[in-house]
Amino acid sequence: MSFRIMVTFFLLIYQAKSLRRYITWDDMKIHQDKDHAEGLSFANGDDYNGNESRVIVVDQKGRGDSLTVQAAVDMVPFNNSIRVKIYILPGVYKEKVMVPASKPYISFVGDPNRASETVLSWNDKASDRYKDGSELGTYRTASVAVESDYFCATGITIENTVVAVSGEYKKQAVALRIAGSKAAFYRVRILGTQDTLLDETGSHYFYRCHIQGSVDFIFGNARSLFKECSLHSVADKYGAIAAHHRNSEKEETGFSFVNCSVTGSGVAIFLGRAWGNYSRAVYSYCDIDNIIDPSGWSDWNQPWRQRTAVFGEYACRGKGADRKKRVSWSKSLEFKEAVPFLDTDFIGGENWLRL
Numbered sequence: 152m153s154f155r156i157m158v159t160f161f162l163l164i165y166q167a168k169s170l171r172r173y174i175t176w177d178d179m180k181i182h183q184d185k186d187h188a189e190g191l192s193f194a195n196g197d198d199y200n201g202n203e204s205r206v207i208v209v210d211q212k213g214r215g216d217s218l219t220v221q222a223a224v225d226m227v228p229f230n231n232s233i234r235v236k237i238y239i240l241p242g243v244y245k246e247k248v249m250v251p252a253s254k255p256y257i258s259f260v261g262d263p264n265r266a267s268e269t270v271l272s273w274n275d276k277a278s279d280r281y282k283d284g285s286e287l288g289t290y291r292t293a294s295v296a297v298e299s300d301y302f303c304a305t306g307i308t309i310e311n312t313v314v315a316v317s318g319e320y321k322k323q324a325v326a327l328r329i330a331g332s333k334a335a336f337y338r339v340r341i342l343g344t345q346d347t348l349l350d351e352t353g354s355h356y357f358y359r360c361h362i363q364g365s366v367d368f369i370f371g372n373a374r375s376l377f378k379e380c381s382l383h384s385v386a387d388k389y390g391a392i393a394a395h396h397r398n399s400e401k402e403e404t405g406f407s408f409v410n411c412s413v414t415g416s417g418v419a420i421f422l423g424r425a426w427g428n429y430s431r432a433v434y435s436y437c438d439i440d441n442i443i444d445p446s447g448w449s450d451w452n453q454p455w456r457q458r459t460a461v462f463g464e465y466a467c468r469g470k471g472a473d474r475k476k477r478v479s480w481s482k483s484l485e486f487k488e489a490v491p492f493l494d495t496d497f498i499g500g501e502n503w504l505r506l
């Protein structure tokens with residue numbers, strides 16, 4: 152039996168067990184102690200506490216099960232139903248990675264204290280061409296794209312190394328595109344310039360992550376909580392952090408930043424721009440450096456969006472948090488109004504997060 156067939160075989164055996172529709176800390180940990188050896192391959196993997204999981208080790212130097220992250224994802228069977236932890240050893244992995252919708256319950260795990268040493272790196276930009284000759288466009292530039300549910304990641308860096316100079320043609324270059332319905336990221340570094348994090352659809356939790364970019368560097372129509380993250384601008388002329396794409400009052404989507412730090416290169420940027428008519432972004436308890444355009448928020452030159460966009464700030468501090476010159480259609484929230492945005496309830500976490 153080839154190794155790949157064997158792996159698939161072992162995974163199929165465990166498919167029969169019940170689905171676990173939530174994410175725990177355990178999903179982001181590799182157990183190496185002898186009593187609970189998950190094994191560094193499938194064959195000797197064991198139940199840990201009765202929680203089903205398997206580990207695939209990725210190592211560029213050939214000491215694991217796979218040399219690349221994509222090859223590890225490819226080993227996971229379609230319609231996977233148990234947690235598969237892809238344990239990525241330090242190194243710069245120059246590859247474009249796609250986790251398809253048919254492969255839920257995948258974790259990318261590095262060492263949470265050394266996230267900068269395990270790097271998934273690619274460099275597509277919107278003006279590049281796809282195989283068939285068509286222009287890639289922003290969405291297809293992602294260095295890492297995740298379309299499956301219950302994905303989580305920790306201890307890694309995901310980057311797109313294209314440097315977008317403001318005003319240059321189609322330099323949008325996504326590092327991470329996340330479109331699964333539920334996902335959690337802990338101590339993940341997401342680096343790029345224009346359009347770094349495409350937080351496309353679904354409910355997502357970013358905890359203690361570092362996100363770097365220039366223009367609209369967190370964008371999409373997901374419902375996401377960014378807690379204790381550092382948001383770092385590398386804008387050279389202008390820029391914006393959040394470009395949320397909510398288009399109707401009925402959508403429960405939005406970006407909530409809680410207890411984050413906002414720093415940058417010194418160029419004035421917006422906290423957010425109204426990409427959709429009902430764009431929604433709220434900053435609470437954030438520490439904001441002196442890099443924010445005093446007006447704070449932009450209507451994307453579509454003045455009617457001023458009536459429907461939901462842009463709020465609550466109890467932020469730092470020079471960039473001064474609201475004296477803010478656009479009148481943004482809001483200084485009362486505590487009561489901020490409450491729905493302050494914790495994982497905002498992303499329905501009670502149903503799918505056990506952290």
Ligand SMILES: *[C@@H]1O[C@H](CO)[C@@H](O)[C@H](O)[C@H]1NC(C)=O
Nearest residue numbers: 175176177178199200201202
């Ligand atoms: C699975 O792991 C979690 C902690 O991560 C633990 O609370 C739970 O009891 C475990 N399940 C079983 C069946 O032991």
Ligand SMILES: *[C@@H]1O[C@H](CO)[C@@H](O)[C@H](O)[C@H]1NC(C)=O
Nearest residue numbers: 166228229230231252253254
């Ligand atoms: C995966 O599940 C879908 C829907 O249940 C099914 O149609 C498909 O055949 C399955 N694929 C595999 C490879 O089992």
Ligand SMILES: *[C@@H]1O[C@H](CO)[C@@H](O)[C@H](O)[C@H]1NC(C)=O
Nearest residue numbers: 378379409410411435436437
């Ligand atoms: C903000 O995060 C720090 C740790 O980074 C924590 O000590 C503090 O209690 C948090 N503050 C709030 C208001 O959540």
Ligand SMILES: *[C@@H]1O[C@H](CO)[C@@H](O)[C@H](O)[C@H]1NC(C)=O
Nearest residue numbers: 398399427428429453455456
């Ligand atoms: C946004 O609002 C404008 C003005 O009311 C309207 O013309 C446009 O169709 C709306 N866009 C969407 C996607 O609903």
